[in-house]
Amino acid sequence: MNAHIKQRILHLALVVLPLASPCIAAPLNEPIKPLPRWHTEDAGRAELGRRLFNDKRLSANGAVACSSCHQLDRGGADDKRLSVGLNGDLTLVNTPTVLNASLNFRQFWNGRAATLEAQVDDVIRNPREMGSEWPALLARLAADETYRDAFESSYADGVTQANVQNAIATYERTLLTPKARFDLFLEGDSTAISDEEKTGYARFKQSGCISCHQGMNVGGNMFQKFGVMGDYFKDKGSSSEADLGRFSVTGRDEDRHVFKVPGLRNVELTAPYFHDASAQTLEDAVDVMFKYQLGRKADPEDKRLIILFLKTLTGETKGAQ
Template identity: 50%
Template structure:
């Protein structure tokens, strides 16, 4: 009798586990792959180039100036600074999980990392910055010629330099976020409040734009479906506010942007294309009003923010999660918010 009860208990546990797994399998968000599967020699080369200022137009600023991989993969500023010491009119997006995006940059101007890299190199702002010049800058280095010869049959040429950078950027995935652990069946990986926040994220409709493996990054959407965020008192419309219109010239694309990924969003304040929202809670409120026509209760805002913080993954095997502030339960970037 005891053995039968134990067997029955085991069957019940298995059935509950299967039911739990089945319910998670139909979620609108998918976990980030645990491995990138790329050539580690090329990843290492790209990593070195990414941190090397010599490949930039002014020879002073490395890619890390705008994309700090020790933080959220962005620069933590409201607006980014160009290599010519002037401000771009747009917020620097994160490079973490960039390979999982559909199109690149806020306006979706680039369809691939390769295209983006080549355009970046050729946009010289008057500096002598041809592909040949880039290769020449590093060809006398003690490291690069031998490393390229090992990783590529034709060695150090511009196409391989671009490929190494692209390969490194493709490696910048951040798997094993607590929410991904939950999606893979560990129902205890997130708290009841965080689970409630996820349920609200779905029921309010946030998930209609922020879904898939990157929790966004896979479609375009107009900013201001229900409320125009550009009509704030004293708000001056900038060129950057025109969004995808600057790419297509189509009036229907005015104020249309690529929906950003929400992976590691707790680390990438300030938010939106213009860096206008300082905290995660501010961004949730602003998006609810502009995109959903909702004024969310403060409790719901905090719960959704708690869920979003579970999307912070791991980089190089280490968790990227940060402690949140006790005041207002709000996590903001520890860097300059502009």
Template identity: 55%
Template sequence: MLSRVWIALAVGWLSIAHAGAVDLNVEPIQPLEALPVDKARAALGRKLFFDTRLSVDNSISCAHCHDIKDMGGADGLAHSFGVNGREGEANSPTVFNAALNLAQFWDGRAASLEAQIDGPVTGHAEMANRWPAVVARLRADAEYRRAFRRVFGGGITAARIKRAIAEFERTLITTGARFDRYLLGDTNAISAEAKRGYALFKSYGCVACHQGRNVGGNLFQVLGVMGDYFADHPSDRAIDRGRFNVTGKAEDMHVFKVPSLRLAVLTAPYFHDGSQRTLAGAIRTMARYQLGREIPERDLRAIIAFLYSLVGEYQGRSLEPKERIWLAPENFGRRER
């Protein structure tokens, strides 16, 4: 929950922002660094990540909902679709930087990347498969048999499939963002507007939940700290109960994992149910229900400029869009250079 400690830290960070200093010892956001990985295991995991044979009808792969080439590691849909066109309830989160999250899924029901893989492979609205069938299918492939022996020193098992995919996902860290270069001392790496946006991001209190290396993903928070979000958006869907579905505790009703904002400009629509289609709309909604604030257009644009600077690189290629898409509801689709 939003604590007095975080509020006090936000006030401290604001004073630092006004001083114009960039001190990594006190900044709420830290630069990303690549994680150590087993390259051979990750290469095998990459192949599995794109293999449609993990699904019951050979129609979809992990990349179906987590497009790392063009969609920022998500799929651009409010709800993802699985085999036979089955629609899920959840908005697909980005797989980029997921290795830095404290847990996986919006409700945090998986404690690790390896544990998370069970969900899509066996989920009725996703791949709808069973592990014995997946293992049997891959064991029939001589190339996979050789690869697993080479990487793991043994045969194909469900546990090893999950370990390989998770290792690949640990390579999906988007280092080299302009904002990270700014934190590391390159004062010209981001624009004056982005610097102002970062100061506003701190002064409004956004950093109470969105901080650390991943600018989120490291804590759980109720949706509706300063206003009853679900009274204004009534729903009886199971997904809206959030972490309550995991713990059964009343205090976890409508509590969700705070998402990372590292690639927020690439991963519309937003929220656990994909109900907010624009970045500006998502920021306004969060300000209203989490902070009890209204954000004027000028400040909104500065914060969005800051969020653009958080987008890093993957495999030496910047993921930051070349065009700015100011996703305000009243001018949806308008592009600015």
């Protein structure tokens, strides 16, 4: 039996959950956990990271910043199928959201970065994205007196590669989106979501979606094959290097078409969906998940209710600036 099918069976066995009554608050043992309402990151480093995140001088030709692709007013993602890099080149995959990214167990669709700091390094040096070389970038930053002062205030050794990476990562760790209506429900407010939204959550669990989308980020904590119950890529009729997923990192055949499961918080804001941006709407995305991950067609009423639930995961973004 395929290892990913075994994993699916195990997950489903662990989450055989009864349909909750729509009129009661969520029990304490729910597989989704609320986000904390605060963070403990150093304020000076986070503010420095915010400036760097929005500074186009991090790219080799001053054309793009981190915020060019991770647009905080668009759910921390990009509304384009593929993002535009420093020379007009397109990224190979759809830009994932930076909001709540600190909760992911790995970064990037193929999980090639273990930390946010490693993710920053990858993007800054990526020739399709920022295309910078660290010596030149550090010289540009050190030539700016305000940056020099800010780095010296926050780091004993001033402007260094490690400190640039850490400052941006520190800022990204502040980009949590708490107080989603579903979080309020989990915290005991049974009126925070409607009866239909509660039923949608019950259908989300009953259908098996919860086997991969759980935890604080409603995902982001495991790898999974895209196409457990069907050949998504064969049916798509075309493929690219990006479709290889985790295989590009490990070279292991069992990792072909394996991706980090995305978190679903704020998902209503981050269309298009999937690494290849093939789903333009939540309705499309749910259809694909039912067909290729769960092995059946989504019942129209189940789909409607599940989408209502998904929209309760949109959190407070005013702090993500």
